[in-house]
Amino acid sequence: MKPIVAPSILAADFANLQREITMINESDADWIHVDVMDGVFVPNISMGLPVMEAVKRHAKKPIDVHLMIVHPENFVEAFRKAGAEIISVHIEACHHLHRNIQQIKGLGAKAGVAINPHTSVSQLEDIVQDIDLICMMSVNPGFGAQKFIENTYQKIKELRELLVRRKSNALIEIDGGVSLSNARPLMEAGADVLVTGNLVFTSDSPKEVIQQLKRL
Ligand code: DX5
Ligand code: ZN
Numbered sequence: 001m002k003p004i005v006a007p008s009i010l011a012a013d014f015a016n017l018q019r020e021i022t023m024i025n026e027s028d029a030d031w032i033h034v035d036v037m038d039g040v041f042v043p044n045i046s047m048g049l050p051v052m053e054a055v056k057r058h059a060k061k062p063i064d065v066h067l068m069i070v071h072p073e074n075f076v077e078a079f080r081k082a083g084a085e086i087i088s089v090h091i092e093a094c095h096h097l098h099r100n101i102q103q104i105k106g107l108g109a110k111a112g113v114a115i116n117p118h119t120s121v122s123q124l125e126d127i128v129q130d131i132d133l134i135c136m137m138s139v140n141p142g143f144g145a146q147k148f149i150e151n152t153y154q155k156i157k158e159l160r161e162l163l164v165r166r167k168s169n170a171l172i173e174i175d176g177g178v179s180l181s182n183a184r185p186l187m188e189a190g191a192d193v194l195v196t197g198n199l200v201f202t203s204d205s206p207k208e209v210i211q212q213l214k215r216l
Contacts, residue, residue, distance in 0.1 A: 001184065001216045004171070004193040006031040006064050007206075009055065010046055011144045011197035017051070020201070021058040027207040028214045031064040031086070033175075033195045035144075036079075038069035041093050042142035049075075049082055056083035066114060066175065066195075068141045069093065073100050080107040088112030088135045088173075091119055091127075101130050112173070116141065117149050121158040128168040133193070134159060139176030144197040148177030153189045160190035180209070184216045 007029050012020040024032055034055060037046040046068075056063060062085035069075065072089040073096075079087055087104045091113050094100045104111035112133035113124065117140060124134060136155060139146035152174065159172055173193035174186050183194055194213060203209045 001187040002214060003183070003187055003191065003216065004030045004173075005210055005213045006033040006173070006193055006195045007200045007210065008033040008035055008144065008175075008195050008197035009201075010035040011201035013201070014047075014051075017054060018058050021055055023206055025058070025060040027210040029061060029200075029210045031062045031193075032059050033197075034063055034065045034084070035197075036065060036067050036069060036075075037142060041070045041090065042068045044142040049078055052079060052082045052084070059083075062086065064088070064112075064173075066112075066135055067093075068114075073103060076100070076104055077107060080104070080109050084109055086110040086112055086133060088114045088133060090114045090116070090141075091123060092116055097127055098130065101127065105130075114141070114175070117151065121155050121162055124159070124162060125166070128163055128166045128170055131168070131170050133171045133173055135173045135175050135195075137176055138174050138178070141176075146177055148179065148182055153185065156186065156189040156191055180212060183213055187216055 039045040064086040065084040101111045110132040114135035138152040171192040175195040178196045200206045
């Protein structure tokens with residue numbers, strides 16, 4: 001089972017960001033996950049466009065931007081111009097999700113929908129055929145290094161069934177609390193992409209951790 005592995009630079013050493021990006025470039029990781037927080041949608045502020053641009057200058061892998069912000073439609077174009085290949089918006093932050101998805105796709109990026117732990121999979125029923133990815137939060141968004149929420153397994157199974165039924169090829173991305181012990185069960189439940197922050201960046205040998213995830 002080979003997951004797409006997306007290290008989240010939220011857990012990186014921001015004072016040595018170039019070194020961290022180089023490590024990802026040289027590793028078996030597939031994408032670089034960029035967590036954008038506004039202090040309104042989530043109770044934390046992380047990084048914005050200047051950091052995204054700095055990451056892009058060094059990145060040799062696609063950048064997967066996770067927008068944890070209100071009114072994401074105001075920033076989607078700027079993140080696309082800054083080099084985002086995949087852009088996810090939160091279903092809980094969008095009044096016009098379909099329009100927001102069309103906006104992302106119209107800019108030539110892949111479009112994702114992120115869902116909080118309390119949001120049921122059934123709310124994706126009429127959007128899965130239009131999207132490339134579902135970012136399923138397995139912690140409450142806002143912080144790294146939180147405890148994985150076990151109910152995620154059930155939601156992955158429900159989402160996989162929905163994708164099959166609706167003939168959607170969207171990828172299932174799991175975000176939050178991914179560890180070396182839950183990675184395999186997550187893939188068995190139906191996940192495609194594993195986001196990993198602390199697991200990778202607090203390790204003394206991050207490239208080996210990434211390699212372990214690729215060899216589940
Ligand atoms: C949480 C972020 C996650 C986070 C994951 O709001 O969306 O991407 O960085 O970090 P870990 O892997 O440490 O839970
Ligand atoms: Zn994220």
